[in-house]
Amino acid sequence: MEKGTVPFLKEPIGSPESEEDLLARARDVAGLTLGELGARVGVEVPDEAARAKGIAGQILEKALGATAGSRAEPDFVTLGIELKTIPLDATGRPKESTFVCSISLAAMADTDWERSTVLKKLSKVLFVPVEAASDTPLRDRRVGRAYLWAPNEQEETLLRTDWERLADTIANGDVERITGHLGEVLQVRPKAPHGRSRRRAPDEEGSVQWTMPRGFYLRPAFTGAVLARLRAVD
Amino acid sequence: MEKGTVPFLKEPIGSPESEEDLLARARDVAGLTLGELGARVGVEVPDEAARAKGIAGQILEKALGATAGSRAEPDFVTLGIELKTIPLDATGRPKESTFVCSISLAAMADTDWERSTVLKKLSKVLFVPVEAASDTPLRDRRVGRAYLWAPNEQEETLLRTDWERLADTIANGDVERITGHLGEVLQVRPKAPHGRSRRRAPDEEGSVQWTMPRGFYLRPAFTGAVLARLRAVD
């Protein structure tokens, strides 16, 4: 295949230069299916959804020009914006919780809300809804209209309250007493390849314990309320 | 069996003469099982719970001296107090909704909240908790400590708001559009011996329709909150 005849835009797409640029790109992809968008960025969409859990997020990263790879940085570094795809059920409500970040158990004791990874990740987020009715094949699911979100005062209070309670428990070495039930809007759940994963962590007395890797997640009811607010503002 | 040798108090028990009298009687029966209390008042408690749905209420009516029978009056007429047993699960929360009263569809159009049967029934209620874990045999379930309740301002507002919305729909003849989903604390649900029961009611145009008998019920979350408030006051 000759140079100049490449039929699809499979070259890496540059980073957006401004919020406006990013939002314009998001508008451009709204309405496309994951299959269509995957073809644009050179990603094959598998048939089986269970084997492709993160694929919508990965396609949108490429399509919008996010900094690729696993970093402790926002997806759009220069803009300070995090990208999150959000699966919607047939009624337009979030079908799943939203992963925020992994938890470093040792680090929790030495930080506060203002310096937390959770707040860093959530201070500015581009939410991109994606259809996720399980009877729609993965490649036919459509990307929706994106919304740029920053927590309002009430939302930040909810997040902070949950985070402080959870961080306190973790810092005390009581991580094994944390379940997904805790937290009104922000919860802690396993974040591991399987149930036997273990990582070192300090316990109550400062010695080592081996515990399952966990992450912070936003509950669907919270992201649903956020989307409702953003849609209302329009 | 000779007169004077009757071994159990199976004679009707007189009505309580005052709130204090009623509350004293309630304290006396707290801690007894339905089997014990049934024996006192001459009621045999069946083994099979499904065949004895209202029995706890009927035993407590007799034990506390409520006016027997089906009336459009409070259970303790002179005191203006309604008796409600309330089934608690193993964690102490209401297991079921609480029936308030049947709905006369024709009468709904001609009344308001202040004159409603719901408000009359709920203006003063003696709630008697009864254990209801389904693995405990009916006769072994214990009666708990009773609480006398009158709705506070917030509770009455919730009830009134729901009632007015529901009453409006019913008065408009739209009763068939009512489901158990409506109402934050007060809901409308079927109240009939079976699903084929039908009663006459005016429809939207004032002619007759045949519709299923329904009643007002309090949601478990509401009675749970009420009990929590009453326990907190202690």
Add this chain to the structure above:
DNA sequence: CAGGATCCACTATTGGATCCCG
């Protein structure tokens, strides 16, 4: 039938477990 309610099939939600990629 009205009053005393609970049953229980079904739906909605949850949260522990898991999957792919670089």
Add this chain to the structure above:
DNA sequence: CGGGATCCAATAGTGGATCCTG
């Protein structure tokens, strides 16, 4: 392993259906 997330068995909750007595 960290970042992208969803899966799905189990539980909780709902609300239409039902049961007994006087």
